[in-house]
Amino acid sequence: MPVNLVSEDDLRAALHPFRVDAKTFEANVRKRLEQARQQRLLDPLAGLSPFSKAAAALIPLQIFAQGNVGVVAIKQAPVWFGYKLLSYLAFPAICLFLLVGASIFSLKSIRKIQRTNLPEVEGDEATQQALAQWGRDHRGGIWLVVAALLLLTWFHFTWLMFVGCIVSCGLMLCVLSSLAKAGLGNRQVIARSLGMGLMFLAQATAGPGAGNDGVHFLDQGLVAAALYCGVSILLGFYGGRRVQLQKLSKIPVWFLTVLMIEALSALAVWFIDPDQSYCLIVSIVLGCTSILLALLNLRSFVNRRPIAWIGQRWFAGTVVVFAIPVLTAWISALLTPVPAAEIKRYVESFDVELRGGAVSYRSLASHEWQNPITRSEWEIPARWVVDSKVAHDFSNPRRILENGIAGAQNPYLLGVAFRVGLVQSDDLVKLRDYAKERQALLDDPNHVLEKLPITGLEQLDWVIRAAVMQNELSDEQRDYLATRLNVTMQQLETDEYQKLEEVLLITELLDVIQRPIDRDRYQSRVHAWLRRHQDLTSRYHIAGGFTEYVVQDEKLNWGSLASTSDAIRLMSIYGIPDGMNLNLVRSFLREKPFWLVRDKWTRAAILDQLNQLPGVTSPSLFQYLYYEQTLLAALVLIAMCLYATFTSPIVELKATETEPANSPS
Amino acid sequence: MDLAEFIETYRGPLIGLIASWGAPWDHAAEIAEESFCEAWLNREACRGGWNHPDMFGRWLRGVALNRYRVWARDRSRRRVRFVSDSSEILDRTTAPIAPSTENLDALRGAIERLPDKLRQVVLMHYLEETSVKQVADLLSVTVKTIEGRLYQARRELRRLLDDTHSTARIVRMLLCL
Incomplete structure (x- = not known):
């Protein structure tokens, strides 16, 4: 069945009276365009919102003006007090993100232009003067912001600092987008400014003590790393369409030498201790970088010209290629729990021979040179393996024990070996000091020492365990030992050098001699x-x-x-x-x-x-998010900076900023 | 795309779109002029590139919507009588209207009674000789969607016109009696 529709001709005829004259319409648009352009020249901020106007009054607009000196002369119309108050909240971000970068790059630009003897220096000098004047006008506020940021970081209020930065940065981004709409600012200026601000924050959060306080399940170095990654991405936009590297002849030789020495040192550390695989990575990265820079330096010297022109995308791509694997490796190492099989493999492979056949460099500063299997490095994971009833093979650590028994018979090593269960009954006859130590501990017929604590219990731990293993303790001796251990426990109350290790040893030894401690007591x-x-x-x-x-x-x-x-x-x-x-x-x-x-x-x-532990549950996702609020805040801040950069308009730069005067176009 | 081409491409559908939101035709033309001016001045800020018609169409629609809201707010503040009832759109014009036949008046009345989405595409497409593709770009929908809406609109208009004629016939018959 055909559908009856209204004809298109009828519809066009019905709407025809409402059509406008095409030529008149276009002429009106062109007229409006001309008026708008004139208006922008006279007053670029006329179209801004009241808040943007109030906040723009706090910004030296010369840094956005790109040589349009007249912009700075614009006076802001008075606005409602509430908007002014709101604009002051954006002040910290303006100090932190806009002015640091603008000052540095403006000075750099002036120096470069002075070297090339070009007339454009006037605009940059005007910018620098405007910044200096602004700095004088707002000196108190700037110092207040910088001091507050540093103090908040040092006193472990990093989270509060980031909240403040996010609020302030959000307000500043509103102003920036308004200014960009008014034709002030471009992607390069924004990227430079925000990048330097992020760099400042990264330095502050990478400082000593940052992230040490409070609860965090992830290493807080990630905050600084994330901020540096944000800076790396923004670096790609610092130079406009192209990034000029410095002449290599300007790179000091000492810098290359230090890089090379660091690379060789890291290689040496890895050679001595193959466990430290990160040293190999560091060595390769530093070595390749120093060799590359040296080769480019040589080419620059021979050709007598700048080393290279690197496209923005290539530069950003190179940064990403280097940054992403490193960050991924870092984060995966932090987020992935160590599997049980890896702990077992580590405990089993703990052997002097496997560590390069030499004493580890880090052990020279302590008693560990005598005892490679220490409590913190070996006993804790080894006891975990034993307690978890994971099938294990301790033949390598056994070899260390045999070396130790054949050698000085370090009491700490014997203590570790007994506690983990490395010692076998055959080994007991080889313990030279056993009889003497046992006698010193138990030979007290008049019970003179019964009410005295045992001193140096961690060195005698193996003696008691060996005696139990050989079944050489009578009931009386067990009671005697239990009394002395209880006295030692009570004495710990007033001991200036009280150690939890000793409390645990006493508790465990009382179990070993079958005189369990009164836990309720x-x-x-x-x-x-x-x-x-x-x-x-x-x-x-x-x-x-x-x-x-x-x-x-x-x-x-x-x-x-x-x-x-x-x-x-x-x-x-x-x-x-x-x-x-x-x-x-x-x-x-x-x-x-x-x-x-x-x-x-x-x-x-x-x-x-x-x-x-009984009754203990793992933290929930919400708790993870709650305790990692600083990292999340940093990520939000980085996202805001990237958003501001990517949404700001791209404006072609002056030739002098991107290419040398004598370079072919 | 130069300015003349830009205006020529989007003039008709944009005026129709603004009119469909509730602005009288003369004001719709003014708002469209302002929108073209603002969009052209800030075209570099168009995400996705202003040379892509679909991206720029969406961008232009956003600019026009903002301008329309500003206009509506100003109007309400001035307490000028402003009724946003869409059924009066075509009556509130100050543009010179050519002598019309009874049928065309009825058709205009029917267009006023169309649902918003259908009326929107009718005004955008038939005001000038605008292609369906340009209407689709401006509304950020597919060409098929626009074609479907136009078809539904014409069918709905036919139904509305038939109803009107039947009612008029009945009224006349009653008067004769």
Whole structure:
């Protein structure tokens, strides 16, 4: 069935009376365009919103004017007080993001133009003068902003600093977009300014102490790394369409030499200790960079001309090619939990021979040169493997033990070996000092020493365990030992050098001699000690760990992995103290960047011990997001800066800024 | 694309679009002139490149919408009688209207009663000899969608006109009685 439609001719005829005359319409548009252009020349800010006008009054517009000196003479119309107040919130971002970059690049531009002896210096000098004048006018405000940013970072209020920056930056971006619509500013100016602001923040957040306080599950170095990545992306827009590298002859030789020495040093470290694979990566990157720069320098010297012109996309691409793999490797190392098989492989492969046949360079500063299998590096992950009932093969560590037994018989090494179960019954006859130490410990017929604590328990731990292993302890001797261990425990209450390690040893040894400790009796005391040993407020190291000793000066109470492991074992025996913030402990145990991987297996083992505690649950996604608010805030800030850059208009630069006067076009 | 070509391409559909939002025809033409001016001056800010018709069409529509809102706000502030009822769009023109036949008046009345989306495409497409592609670019929809809406609009118009004629016939018959 055909559908009856209204004819198109009828429709055109019906609407025909409303058509406009094409020529008149075009003439009107052209007239309006001419008026708008005139208006923009006379008053570029006429079309801005009241808030943008108020905020623009705080910005030296010369930096956007690109040589249009008349712009600075514009007076802002008075606006409502509320808008002014709002514009002051944008002031920190204006100081931080606009002026630092503008000042530096303006000075750089002046110097370059002076070298090439071109007349354009006037515009840049005017810009510099305008900036200087602005700096004098707002000196107090600028110092206040810089001081507030640094103090907030140093005093661990990084999150607050980022919130302030985000609010301020958001307001500033509104102004920038308004100015861009008015024809002021371009992508290069915006990228330079925002890039320098991000660089400043990255430097502030990379400083010592940043991110040490509070709870964070990810390494806070990521904040600075993310900011540097943002700077790297913005770098691609610094030079407009092309990025000019400096003449290589200007790169000092000492810089290349230092690069080369660093590369060789990293290679040497990797050669001595193959575990430190990051050193190989660092060596390759530094070595390639120094060789490339040296070759380009040579070519520049021979040809007597600048080294290269690099297209913006190539430059940004190179940065991304270098930055993305490094950041990916970093983040994956931080986010991926260490698998059990890797901990097992690490514990099994712990061998002197496997570490290059030489003593590790880091061990020279401590007693570790005598004892390669230490508590923090080997015992903690090894005990985790044993406790987890993972099938294991300790033949390599056994070889270290055999070397140790054949050598000086270090008591610490023997303690570790007994606790992990490395020692076999055949080894007992080879322990030269066993009989003497046992006699010193137990030969007390008159019970003179019974009420005295055992000193140096960590060095005698192996003696008691060896005696139990050989079944050489009578019931009386067990009671005698139990009494002395309890006395030692009570004495710890007033001991100035109280150690959690000792508390744990006593508890475990009482179990070993089958005289278990009265947990209810000591529970409140141990809980108090745990609270006392936890490092809650750190300035120069990560908070949340448990300290070896408690000293008067809180700044010196640094958490250690060994002590934290002891604390968690004690919590598994005596229960978790009330009010103990386990997320803070998790924060202390967080993964470090891949170039600090030496203790990652230990951290992973302790973290698993913590998660295995009765009644403990892993943090939720919400908690992750909550505690990583600083990183999220930094990412938001970077996204805002990138958005502002990519949405700002591209304006062709003056030839003198991108190409040399004598270069072919 | 130069300015003349830009205006020639989008003039008809843009005036029709603004009129469909509720502006009288003479004001719609003025708003369109302002929109062309602003869009041309700030064309570098058009995301996706102003040389791409689909991108620039969307951009131009956004600019025109902003201008229309400013105009509507100004009008309401001045307390000038302004009724946004879309059914009166074609009556509120001050443009010189050629002597019309009874049928064309009825057709205009029917266009006023069309649903918004259908009336929009009718005004944009038939005001001038504008291609369906340009209308689609301006509205950010596919050509097929515009063709479908035009077809529905013409069918709906036929139905409305038939209803009007039937009613008029009945009224006349009643008067005769």
